[in-house]
Amino acid sequence: MKKLNLLLAAMFVLFTASLKASTADLFAYNEQVITAQMTDLTELEKVVKQNEGVTLTELKTKHFANLNLNGVKESSVLGDLFAMRGGDLPLGIPAFVWGCVLGWVGILIVYFVTEDKQETLKALWGCLAWGAVDVIFYIVYVVIILGSAAATTY
Amino acid sequence: MNSRFLFFFFIFPLFTFSQNFYRIKADFTIKQKNADGSSALTVGKVYYDKNYKEIVYDISFPEKEMWITKDTSVYKFVDKKFVSRQTVPAIAEFSIFHLCLNGTLTNYGLESSPYTIYNVEKENGMVLTTWMPPAKMAKFLGKVIVSQKDKKLYGVAMCNIKGETLNKQFYKNYDSNSGIEFPKEIVQITYINGKENYQVTTYENIIIDDYSEEEMYNYPVTAH
Numbered sequence: 001m002k003k004l005n006l007l008l009a010a011m012f013v014l015f016t017a018s019l020k021a022s023t024a025d026l027f028a029y030n031e032q033v034i035t036a037q038m039t040d041l042t043e044l045e046k047v048v049k050q051n052e053g054v055t056l057t058e059l060k061t062k063h064f065a066n067l068n069l070n071g072v073k074e075s076s077v078l079g080d081l082f083a084m085r086g087g088d089l090p091l092g093i094p095a096f097v098w099g100c101v102l103g104w105v106g107i108l109i110v111y112f113v114t115e116d117k118q119e120t121l122k123a124l125w126g127c128l129a130w131g132a133v134d135v136i137f138y139i140v141y142v143v144i145i146l147g148s149a150a151a152t153t154y
Numbered sequence: 155m156n157s158r159f160l161f162f163f164f165i166f167p168l169f170t171f172s173q174n175f176y177r178i179k180a181d182f183t184i185k186q187k188n189a190d191g192s193s194a195l196t197v198g199k200v201y202y203d204k205n206y207k208e209i210v211y212d213i214s215f216p217e218k219e220m221w222i223t224k225d226t227s228v229y230k231f232v233d234k235k236f237v238s239r240q241t242v243p244a245i246a247e248f249s250i251f252h253l254c255l256n257g258t259l260t261n262y263g264l265e266s267s268p269y270t271i272y273n274v275e276k277e278n279g280m281v282l283t284t285w286m287p288p289a290k291m292a293k294f295l296g297k298v299i300v301s302q303k304d305k306k307l308y309g310v311a312m313c314n315i316k317g318e319t320l321n322k323q324f325y326k327n328y329d330s331n332s333g334i335e336f337p338k339e340i341v342q343i344t345y346i347n348g349k350e351n352y353q354v355t356t357y358e359n360i361i362i363d364d365y366s367e368e369e370m371y372n373y374p375v376t377a378h
Contacts, residue, residue, distance in 0.1 A: 023284075024277035026319065027301045027309040034341060034352050041185040041195050048197050048215050056216035073194040076213050077184045077353070078221045080194070082228045082242055118227065119241065 040068045095119040099126025175334055177203045177371060178251050179364045180357040182211075189349035200357075202251035203371035209246055210373050222373050229375045254336050259307050259325075262300050269298060279303060296320070306335060320345055332362040 047067060048054060056074055059067065073080070098106035099122065110123040184196040198213035211221040220231040226244050230237040246252055248267075253259040258266065261283070269285040276282070280301040287295035296313035310323045321344045325337035338360070342353040 023275065023282050023299065024280060024301075026299060026311045026322065027278075027280060027282075027324070029322065029324065029341070029343060031341075034343075034354065037187045037352055038185050038354060041187065041193055044195050045183055045185065045197070048195065053214055053218075055214075055218060071192050072216075073192055074216055075194070076196040076216055076219065076221070077186050077194045078196060078211055078213065079219075079230070082221065082223075082240055118239065 041072075043067065044069070044072065095122035096126035096129070099123030099128075100130045101126075103127050103130065175255055175332060175362050176205055177201075177363045178255060178334070178336070178360065179367070179370075180336075180360045182355060182357050184353065184355045186351070186353045188351045189346065200251070201367065201370040202246075202249065202255075204252055204255050206372045207246040207252070208372060208375070209249055209251065210370050212370065220373070222375050224375050227375070231373075250337070250340070254334055257334075259335070259337075260302060260305065262298070262307060262310050264298065264300065272297065280308060307337070318345075329357075329360055331360050334362050336360050 044067060047059070056069070056072065060069060095110045098110045100106070102109065104127060107120060107123040107127055111120045179199065179201050182196075182198060182200050184194070186194040186196075195215060196213060197215040198211055201210040201212070202208070206224075208222060208224045213219050213221065218232065219237075220229075220234075222229045222231070223242065223245055226241055227239050228242045229239050248263055250259065253263045264285050268288045268291065270288070271283055272286040273284040274281065280303050283300045283302075285298045285300065286292075287297070293315065296315045296317065298313070299311040300307065301309040301311075306328055307325045309325070310321075311319055312321045314320050321342065323343075324341040325339075326341065327338040328335045329338050336357065338357050340355040342355070344351045344353070
């Protein structure tokens with residue numbers, strides 16, 4: 001019985017130790033692998049810093065013999081990151097169109113989906129623009145009707 | 155005895171208040187290598203003033219452009235002309251710049267988030283703190299494990315709700331500048347479909363409370 005208890009205790013200690021090691025292992029990584037992966041970019045970085053203000057477009061048009069630009073994105077890392085995190089408008093339709101087509105309902109949809117004052121304002125402008133078109137259309141319609149009525153009278 | 159009392163209760167607090175830094179400027183480089191073979195290099199300068207909560211990235215490579223985050227918007231400018239605006243989560247107060255200026259980088263700013271401490275352990279010279287999301291967010295957010303070495307933030311591991319690691323970040327080569335500890339290198343490993351994507355961000359020429367480029371800390375974006 002004592003042996004069994006001892007065995008169980010030893011297993012518990014080993015199990016706990018392995019659990020702890022797994023948490024700490026999360027923070028171990030192979031630095032050399034990452035450095036090796038970045039070799040081309042490190043070379044590119046050196047060239048960019050030696051030629052202050054140079055852009056990727058300029059590098060492609062100028063001749064840099066040892067520079068490997070294959071697979072190098074033309075967009076910045078930040079641009080990609082923000083594009084990924086960017087909150088999409090409902091159904092990808094511009095806020096102005098939402099306001100223009102659906103009026104106050106469109107404004108509410110944009111407001112609740114984006115929770116963004118600027119986008120909501122665009123939807124409001126869309127709503128007002130459609131209102132203005134509506135008024136102009138009505139005036140033109142009335143003028144045409146009155147004009148034809150007057151022509152008929154005389 | 156009276157002079158000591160005077161120092162600790164009146165003079166010392168005045169001294170510590172004078173250490174309240176609010177601006178940071180640095181040259182940065184981001185190198186990204188993805189598992190699909192694509193790569194990206196971004197070089198530029200970054201400006202941040204915690205009073206305006208506006209991060210200004212003045213990028214010189216791959217193309218000259220500016221990205222400015224303010225509240226829940228990110229603005230793109232080319233040649234000082236407005237190009238586009240997108241809605242993003244408000245990130246300024248969780249940025250490395252804000253956390254460093256406020257001295258809260260050690261816990262990755264999690265103490266002022268809805269996350270709560272679940273477990274603290276010591277292993278391999280690191281203090282490992284496991285943070286759990288609030289119960290109502292547990293369906294969407296996983297745990298975050300923060301490791302500290304020498305009382306400085308060393309690593310952050312973000313997991314999904316299954317406990318699988320999504321992203322790991324390592325904060326290295328701390329630069330002590332005017333009492334602000336700022337990591338000059340951040341290594342990031344992101345796991346997508348079981349493959350590792352690498353990103354290395356380096357900061358150089360870190361200047362605290364710079365007054366030479368006043369206009370860069372509060373770039374006019376609100377009109378757009």
